[in-house]
Amino acid sequence: MASSSAIGKLSREEFRRQKDLDAARKAGTAPAALDEEGRPINPHIPQYISQAPWYLDTGAPSLNHQRRPDYDSSANKLDDWYDRGAKAGPAAKKYRKGACENCGAMTHKKQDCLERPRKKGAKFTSRDIQADEVIQEVSSGYDAKRDRWNGYDASEHKRIYDEYAAIEAARQKIREDEIDNQTTTDLAAVRKVAKAGKTEGKDVDADFGSSDEEDADEDKYADAADAVGQKLDAKTRITVRNLRIREDTAKYLINLDPESAYYDPKTRSMRDAPLKNIPAEEAVFAGDNFFRYSGEAPEVQKLQLFAWQAAARGNDVHLNANPTQGELLHHEFRQKKEELKDTSKISILAKYGGAEYLETAPKELLQGQTEDYVEYSRTGQVIKGRERAKAKSKYPEDVLMNNHTAVWGSWYDPSSSIWGYKCCHSVIHISYCSGEAGIEAVQASSAQNLLSSAPIEVAGPVGSTVEKLEQNYSKKRIGEGDVKLDKERLAQAVDEEKKRKMKGEDLDNRIGSKRKRLLESGSHDVTEEELEAYRMNRRMAEDPMASYVDEG
Incomplete structure (x- = not known):
């Protein structure tokens, strides 16, 4: 397509012919226009793109004004270090003819001197003559000429930071001394002295404010500060999420090569990795696609693909309309697929055989080596490697x-x-x-085996060893079942229990202390008659409701 500036003023007939030719080129019936280098020009390109500006118009159809200019990268020595401020050897002791009249250096004149103007220059005093500067050739590249930071030492900026920190520390020390010298304990007076540290004397640097005022400002503005990664609009009360934290490095600054991964400024997205030679696990940013296909995202994509394929076959499956149905059908589909796969495998092996060829040797045996690094101790335990060594205590x-x-x-x-x-x-x-x-x-x-193996006679003599074993390990309640009581000893125990009750002694403490002594001695001498007498005494106790008569 020829530009209008190259064609110039056209008559009505020539304009009509040009329009017909453009329509034929777009339809494909006429050959496309060729540029200066013989490359065809797409006839569908709009005129505002194909038309060259007046300062780049060559008089022929061309698209060179849209292409990136080819610079000679060999002449652009951007990485060459410029030693800024370097001196060439020791300074001269005597003024030389043609040198700077102010400082005495031979590499510049008085009007170009960067030294402080002296009252009497080095031409007249021959004192404090400065050494000559090192003149280096600056490469003729576009970027190298305009590199303002070439030759700058970053440690100089740290010196400025240290100076500011020393000044602030000295000011804080003076303010603390003034507060300590005050005899009053009034907090308002102490704050007044602290704030007056800046305005009291003009010798204090007025460019810096009080740290108390700064702290107060921080407290005042901390409530209105935005949270990290989000912005709150006070008028609409809507929280807008930013795509990145402002302290993080922007994606397009990771690799400044224009041929690297494409960055979309509208959505602030970079799908590919900006650094290709670094593994994705070790890179600071591996691209949006690396995070997009991590976690449960592949499962969601498989579910969406299943829903599309099922809908294409005529089934009513929609992931957004009914996600639960889609998840259940996808789960059932995978189960049936695995079962069909196993069934097909078993049927093929049963018909043709060859199951022994499916069992392959491990990769370590096939290749004869492995890349798994395992470190063992002298005793054969794993210290470092695939298996995690068990943590040992100091014991x-x-x-x-x-x-x-x-x-x-x-x-x-x-x-x-x-x-x-x-x-x-x-x-x-x-x-x-x-x-x-x-x-x-x-x-x-064990006691259970002894009881099961030894013949126990329940009706044996009272107080025998066999009876005590049965008494200790029987699950029956004491005083019930087949246990026989001696009537004479029971009557004697009942009489003793009545005497104790009349004397008002605490039977529970007595029995408790007695049982404690028996347990410490390892024997059990409390008989069935004593316990039965104790229960009979409890039953004969006066009941407050026994003599109650309802007179109503």
């Missing part, structure tokens, strides 16, 4: 002694409430392990 662990295969405290005896060894059921610490024989001995010596 000795897994120490087996006296032929034991388990540690002390690995077994608990519920009958005696004592800990022991699991390998032999021994409850004696640091004993020798007897193995399975010890477990059988412990089980044979």
Whole structure:
């Protein structure tokens, strides 16, 4: 398409012919226009793009004004260090002809001197002559000429920060001394002295405010400060979420190469990784697609694809209208697919065989090597690698002694409430392990086994050992069942119980102390007759409702 500036003023007939030619080129019946280099020009490009401005118009159809100019990158030495402020050797001791009249350097004139203007220049005094500067050639590249920070030392800015911090520390020290010198305890007076530190004397730097005022300002503006990552509009009361925190580096600043990943300024999105040579796990920003396909996002995409395919086959499945139905159908579809896959595999193997070829050797055996790094200790335990080493405490662990295969405290005896060894059921610490024989001995010596193995006669003599064993381990209530009581001893126990009641003694404390002594001695001497007498005495106690008569 030829530009209007190249064609110039057209007559009505020429304009009509040009319009017909443009229509034929767009329809494809006429060949496209060629630029200066012989490349075809798309006839569908709008005129405001194909038309060159007056200062770039060459008189022929072309799109070179839309293309990036080809710069000679070899001449643009942007990375060459410019040693700013470097001096060439020691300074001269005597003024030289043609040197700067102000400082005495030969590399510049008086009107270009950056030194402080002296009352009497070095031309007349020959004192404090400055050394000559190093003149370096600046490359002729566009960017290199306009690099303002080439040759700047960043440590100079740190020196300015240190100076400001020292001034603020000195001002704070003076203000604290003034507050300490005050004899009053009035808080308002102390604040007045602290705020007057700036306005009291003009010798204090007036460019800096009081730290108390700064703290007050911080408290005042802290309520209205925006939260990180969001902005609150006070008029509409709507919280607008920003796409990034302002302190973070922008995505387009990670890689300044114009040929790197595309950045959309409207949505502030960069889908590809800006740095290709760095793994995504180690990069500061790996692209929006890296986060888009992480977490549960792939599952949602699979569910959406299933809903589209099911709807295309005529099924009523819509992920947004009924997400629960879609999730259930997708789950059922995956189950049936796995079952069909297993059924097909089993049927093929049953018909043709070859199941032994599906069992392949591990990759380590096939390749003869592995990239898994595992570090072992001298005892064969894993210190670093695939298996996580168990944390050890400062106390000795897994120490087996006296032929034991388990540690002390690995077994608990519920009958005696004592800990022991699991390998032999021994409850004696640091004993020798007897193995399975010890477990059988412990089980044979238990009280239940003794009762089940020994013949017990309930009707035996009162107070015998057999009767006491049956009494201790029987689940029957005391005084009931097949237990026989001696009538003479029962009458004697009832008389003693009545005497104790008449004397007003505390029977519960007495029986409690007596039981305590019996338990400490390891025997049980409380007989059935004494307990039955105690229960009979409780039943004969006066009941306040026994003589109640309803007169109504």
